[in-house]
Amino acid sequence: MPDSANSQRHRRAVSALNRGDLRAMAGECEAIVAADPDFADAWFLLAIAAEARRDLPGALAQLERAVSLAPDNSDYLAQQAKLLALLNRPAAALAAADAALAAGEPRALALDTLGVVFTRLGEHARAARVLQRAVDAAPSNAQFHFNLASAQQFLGDESGARAHYERAIDLQPRFARAYWALSELEKTAPDTTRQARLEALAADPALGAVDRLYIGHALSRLYEQRGDYPAAFAALCEAKNAQRERIAYDRAQDEALFAALQQGFTAADPEPRPPQQDWTPLFIVGMPRSGTTLVERMLSAHPAIAGLGELQDFPHAVKAASGERSPRVLDPAVIAGALEADPEQIARTYRNALETRGGTPAPGTRYLADKQPLNVLQLGFILRALPAARVIIVRRDPLDTCLANYRQLFAVNFSYYNYAYDIADTAHYYCLFDRLCRHWHTLYGARIHALQYEQLVEDPRQTLGAALDYLALPWDDACLDFHHRDGAVTTASAMQVRQPLYRDAIGRWRKYEKEMAPAIAELREQGVTGV
Template sequence: MNTIKQLHRLAQEAINHRDYVKGHRYCVEIIQQNPQHGDSYFLLAMINVELGQINKAIQLIQKALEYSASIEYYAHLCKCYALQGNMSQALASISHVTIDQVSDPLTLDTLGVALSRVGAHQKALAFFEKAMSLNPNNAAFFYNYGVSSKFAGLFTQARQAFETAIRLKPDHYQAHFALSDLGKVSQDDNHIERLEKLLAISSEPDGVLHLGHALAKEYEALGQHQKAFAMLQKSKSTKLSSIDYQFSQDVELFAKSRLLIENTNNTIHGCDANAPIFVMGMPRSGTTLVERILSNHSHVDSCGELQDFGIAVKELTRTSSVKVLDVETLSASKHIDMRALGQRYMQKTAAIRGTAPRFVDKLPFNFFYIGLIKQALPNAKIILLQRNPMDTCIGNFRQLFTINSPYYAYAFDLLTIGRFYAEFYRLGQYWQTQHSNNVLFLNYEQLVQEPEQQIRQLLQFCELDWQEQCLHVETNQAPVSTASKVQVRDPINTSSIGRWRKYGAATSALQQFFDEQNIPY
């Protein structure tokens, strides 16, 4: 019979070789011999993280912490909560750790990644800097440092970090894309030759996707839009063929969302809080711009794309499915206490809100929850962005979203994006017929063409007084953790209107689809 020490070593080796079946068995054997062996629970948690079972991983790390207050355990607990989008719990977990306590570079990097995921980019930078100083040859540390630098608006610093990551690991495809995404590409200063050579020898779908998007960015910068579109089409189709995605799943979500109307059987009034301002809409429709406008007001804090409302729904429904947002959970939500839902959301966001009386939650896909938000938080404001469908769809097609998120799987094919937009369009039309006094439908084109008039109406809707600085988003110094991290640091402008026309005949099938759907563009 193996000793606990031998089993522990075997478990670590098995997990390092991704043999999770053996690793799990060894950990269970240890726990049978010693139920208080904290690291076995932690190793089981790491197995569950790799398998996508984040809730189970959190429970196991909490069990491990009962027997050992390990900094590494707290780091991974913070990371797990960050993966869920549970910002308040992530920050609570990291409160047990100070940077001076941590000397292991990997743990420092884990903490930095977790902080970056919850939008605490300035805090994350310090952890990455210490990790890099302890191990200056790890490309991942420099890449992660660059990502947080970019979100914090430190673009020169980000560029240097990505170049260092590429020098240390020439095929670091995420760093290649991140560097191209920073812009400032010209005929005399670009990375096209390097990217084309690397793409020619790449076969892994995620690598092809990143490199394809990087090349498309640089082709576009040189005015080669047809070439950019072809590159996107090729690289995205490679990724799409590697995943299991059915558009019918999204159709079911939209259908279920339309049924989340006022529940006349619920006699309990929702939570009275009036602090939240929800900004939502299709990705790439201007939600970040609206957030920057509002958060430049002295009475409004920016909280970024919060997952907290969806997580609160998931917790109260107690559905067993892995996804936070799915048909099963939306179906079960009609039975939960709406006041409890509103209160749970406010509790979850308490740790990340500032001192201002109002805050913005700008998760685009919160539009699936409009019916629940109206019941749970009847005094909250909801702003639904609407943008030209062609520009919206091209914007989604051009964007490299979180690649393994189930919620962005629609974005690998342009016509599928159009079908998704059509569902969103019909959902918006449905809510317009409800004449809700706490829902504002805001047109992106009107906003950028008539900024002062539209912003005055926006602030009035949100019951905020007029402040001149709301016109000048370029003065907003808050970090940006979205796809718009570079653009929104410019003044409000109309440069993105009609961008879709640059792609010419490549958009003809999408135009025909919208014509058939009677959706004006």
């Protein structure tokens, strides 16, 4: 086929991409590479189409063809870094990102992609610098401002984050996610102008279900700050009900998952053995919004503990060992497969991931703290694969936990949080969690340390001291000065843990006692104590 024909196909492919017709784009590109396998940009566009289909391995293979043909193309290298990060290959992703920056001055879109990659890899200061370059190159792009604001928020730059969220809204007045993110920064209710905007958006029937979630959460926070708790809860219900109907959450799916875990682990594994490194893994787990970030922040102020944040490395190690290709990271099939796997394989994969991610721990570091709350689902695999590991389960008042989960807008594409679109479903999930925790304590006893959030707030010295005793570490006053620490926080508690301890969240559910009736009934029916 003459070059001119391929050029025409390429123009049609780019046009199809611009109008969102990825199938047409892929068809044109497949014809191009059939005639000319060295047409790099066709491979690049095919990778974009494969990623949209969630075929990440296929997308990476096609992207690598493009990079092999044009090794100095920063667009290709940035996309390669993104795919490697999504595939949980942090070292390779970082190398590709560095190569993209070294290849010359990337375009604004590539800079934004690289900034998001650095954020995912925990390189938050680098992310903010690169995202600032993207904003400087394309100051009218609302999404670039939003991404920069997110990075600044993680780093504790509240004023910078607020300015860029507001700029994103100025550029795109219906930017629902930016309204929500901005509401998370507000300590007092904003002016009536923003309330009017939010209420107008919430009343717009054309607003999509996901955008409705963001606007509903922003409105709820505003009403709560003004003391109108019935309106705050109603705003959440209206937004969340639409999403719950869209996803068709099924309690039975979570029931099957928890049952598979309890049936898969019925006897304690061998007693702990000495760690194979100079450091020991420390897992801080619990229900989301139960105080795990606060505990990790306080403990990692200790010179012998390095906090790594919320990692997906252990769940990915279990999934890889299971050999399953199901879409969920953990489900009954993955559990069954991983139970047959060599625990040492899981341990080796996890240790390698930590060492690749964090490098050599600082001298004197005895624990690397992995604060992924949902690793509570992985405890059987953790204590089988890593017998020397230490585990702290953070517990909080059941009703405060349920309300906090319902008030939180979790990642909308992460199905593990689908319970949180209904307050009764949230309480039902809490019951599953509660039974699983009691199961783990029965199996593993003193190998697990339970820490109560309310006790930590009321008596941090004694409560944290008991946790340090469990870790065989001496007390250090730095643990009480946690809110002055530098470093990024990427969880839903990013702003709260930069403040001193406060009691405002204890008993918050009482402000919503009438609205919490379905949760109260569910918890009592299931026999949860403390309700």
